[in-house]
Amino acid sequence: MRILAAGLLLLASASLASAQPKPQAPALPALTLPVNDFAAVIDEASARDLDAKIRDLKTATGDVVIVTTVPSVAPFATVEEYAVKLFEKAGIGDKKLDNGLLILVAVKEHGVRIEVGYGLEGRWAASDTVSLGAVAA
Numbered sequence: 001m002r003i004l005a006a007g008l009l010l011l012a013s014a015s016l017a018s019a020q021p022k023p024q025a026p027a028l029p030a031l032t033l034p035v036n037d038f039a040a041v042i043d044e045a046s047a048r049d050l051d052a053k054i055r056d057l058k059t060a061t062g063d064v065v066i067v068t069t070v071p072s073v074a075p076f077a078t079v080e081e082y083a084v085k086l087f088e089k090a091g092i093g094d095k096k097l098d099n100g101l102l103i104l105v106a107v108k109e110h111g112v113r114i115e116v117g118y119g120l121e122g123r124w125a126a127s128d129t130v131s132l133g134a135v136a137a
Helices: 002-019 044-061 079-090 132-136
Strands: 035-037 064-070 100-106 111-116 128-131
Touching (some): 035 044, 064 079
Parallel strands (some): 035 064, 064 100
Antiparallel strands (some): 100 111, 111 128
């Protein structure tokens, strides 16, 4: 009887373990505006000016540019990985034209990443990562 009870207990715990939800991918912020300052590093006047210029560019060319600042890319391993995932999740640009561009600033990592849709690669440099120290110098 004890063996039967132990077997049922083992079976029940195995069933419960397999029923546990899988860990979800880390949440990425929703990009709802041309300028998304989640790290609070862009002053209001600069954000408004940048927003207006990005909207003018979209009107003139149809290209979609999104500027995003984040305090950190954690738990992602690199700024590049975070930027790619954010670019894909946000679906920046027209799907047919693939004309989206993401400029990501990661404050803690001192990194900037530019993700460019294939439709813009002729006009914009390919994706690049630079140090904020190099930009400020």
